[in-house]
Amino acid sequence: MADSLRHKTIHGVGWSFIDNISNSGITFLVGLVLARLLTPEEYGIMAMIAIFIAISNSIIDSGFSNALIRKTRIERVDYSTVFYFNLTVSILIYALLYLAAPTISVFFKEPVLLAVIRIIGWVLIINALAIIPRTQFVRNVDFKTQTKVSLISSISSGVIGIGMALGGMGVWSLVGQQLFRQFLNTLFLWVYSKWHPVWEFSMKSFKELFGFGSKLLLSGLLDTIYKNIYYIVIGRFYTSAQLGQYTRAEQFNMIFSSNLTSVVQRVSYPVLSSIQEEPERLREAYRKVIKITMLITFACMLGLAAVAKPLILILIGEKWLPAVYFLQIICFSGILYPLHAINLNILQVKGRSDLFLKLEIIKKIIAVGPIVVGIAYGIEYMLWGSVLTSFIAYFLNSYYSANLINYPTGEQLKDILPTFLISFVVAAFMWSVSFWNISVYALLPIQLFAGILLALFIYEKLHLDEYLEVKQLVLSVLKRR
Template sequence: MSRGARGGAALIVGQFLKLAIQFASLVLLSRLLAPEDFGLVAMVSVFLALGSLLRDFGMPTAALQAKRLTDQQASNFFWASTVLGIAAAVLLSLVSPLLASLYAEPRLLLIAPAMSVTLALSGAQAQLQVQLARASRFTSLAVTDVVAQGAALVVALFGAAAGWGYWAIVVQPVVATALLLLLRASLLAWIPRLPRRGHETGALFRVGWDIGLAQLLAFAANNVDTLVIGLRWGPGQLGFYNRAFQLYTVPRSGVLDPLTQVALPTLSAAVERGRKASDLLLRIQFTLSAALSLAYLIAATTADWLLPLLLGEQWSQAVGPFQVLALGGFFAAFGTVSYWVFLLEGKSRQLLYLHLVTKPMMVALVLCGLPFGITGVAAGYALAQALAWPINLFWLSRVAQQDSWAYFRTGLRTLVPAGVAFALTRVVLVSLDMPGDVAPTIVGSILATAFFFGVMVAIPGGYSHLAAALRLVPLMVRRRLLE
């Protein structure tokens, strides 16, 4: 097997293992700890995410999608991320009294400084990840990710069983980030040069600036729900919402975020060789949206029984927001593919302008849902995801000369089957009224899958699209997408 094939296969296997670890973490820690424990950590996580954004500010993405990256440019990015990571960690520690006062939670005085350690560590690690990805060392990326996440979960489970409470959750990302840095630094054996001005680094920083501003807007939109729930209802209700949201993000973050590491450099190389990537992007969109829609379809239809089965009956208040978020997950793949198109076409500034429209809209919809409790907040977030898709397509048609109708038609080939399958499955499950949690979850999963593919094949051209998607999967594994 070639190096590329081995790397692609390792990446797929690694992602499945990482998903399994994340899922195990959600289930096991939820059974060992209280909702309030997760709510306390989630209060800090909002500001930790802001620190991570300010630390990177689009630099890893700019380096990843660059058609050519010199060693000096990579070194400049490394030192910039490292210094900004340390600065963000110090700043978060200094403002911990303000966070404790904001939430009226004195326990945050120690939680915030402890979690800020991850900012300094991940700042040094960011460019190592880019270097490994650009060198197509996806096996190294996958192995280090799995080992770090697995070791961190073991430590967290030990702490939860030993009575550490919320400290078990605090320690988990610190251990994962530290181990990831050590492993990738030892494998890469790359010594960055001293930072130097020039070397065309400024142009890449400007691209990173545009991407960073767009990500800052996305941060505000993606974290306003956590912030307002914590401020209004405290760590208890935030804990329920946080578990629902974390479970919702497992399929999306486990598939879409890592795939960006492969897709951007691969597609950038194709564009550099003068090839059009639009046909491939349409096939990728259909494949990803079909896979994610099926996962979220099963989650949404069986949520009433799935969450108590996985997390325990004490998490019943998380069912409503989880089900609503899962329905919004039908649109998860569309935004990511649009994001790739903006970067591949060199339209980072237009991506920023787009976010100036869609992200404030998301904030407004989340706030509109606040009077209706945590399920209302989830509904606002999910509705914003759905409305952002046609806006993205309109923007692409205007600034990147993309055939947005082609992306829209391809999206409907998964949205329509998912919507019909959800309605049919819910009707059958309610009419059957089966006892317990296991039987409705299993039957609902089978029915949702059967209805989903049945409707998809019944749509004209549906079978050919499904067959093309199945042929695409082994090519993705071998990383021979553009041959």
């Protein structure tokens, strides 16, 4: 049983990681090409509407996906009930967004937003159609199929976006890329899932699922607003060019922080849910997930901060140089995101969506401070404030989850401290190399090569359990290939 769970987890993590790389990684590579063809102002325009799309998607899902994943026994009517609710809400929200487009355009003082919002808003309905097939794959820890879908949609939409940019279509190339990616993703999820709704709706099923999901909905809305509120603040009080610089920094950060967080959430939630009635086993599985995840996270995020300048100069050019400092600060803020996700997953696994909501409210109240400071003093102060709130949020999350599985915050910190110190030393060494007076094209590979060698040397000497686990996993994959 334990070996089966381990295999299921490793298999899920592997394919989930590949899925994220294919979905956001390929999109990121396409974004590098588009960043050279487009301007920071055009990226800024797209960022201005990001919060409206993100909030709308949260409302449409309404926490039903997690409720379905967690439910032990699923009936056919459960899926159909959620499907019709999601679809109806998506149509209503698109209509509201369509009517609000003129007001949003005036608020940001960008006339082109009127048409952009009314076109990009179609992704809400498209995404609603994909929720049930995607939920079924996640519930079954089947990320292999989702990877195939992501590859098809990401590559195809990337080609379309680049073609539109080369044709001089500006911001519309970004709109086209997003629309086609979501359309193709939804289309192939339906093809592979072979699921279809039936004409039935159960109020009993709705109430049961919404009872759990509604609190996650409110929590998700608060988190979504917080993650995207900087777009509104920067877009309203600064320039679209500055907003564009910030969004590019965010997209570099997402390569590791958001992808790792997504992988951890998607895989650990259904796996941990399957052993929720076995306290000791749950605690040990949870502890192992934290140690392995943070080894990778610390290395990636601190390393990214160390090589930020040559990386951005080489990949997207000097016009994006202001994004370097933004990226370095964001790396320190995002370094704990996967740890947040793991701790919050425990609350969901234990059915404590009420605590989940309570935590989100407390954390978002705390987060208001940096936003106010940012409006008054500048973007950099706002970002440094987000670093502070990220650390405060971790202690809050871990305090509540610790009580549920007997894994105190102090033990968590003790478990992850060795890998943090190693990654910090390695990143500091990589950063010191950046002061060498050489071309950035030579600097970046030297930094990466030196950092990897130093990290491997230290880990091989210390023989940490989490390192050996990762090493064994990598070697087993390579042997299979």
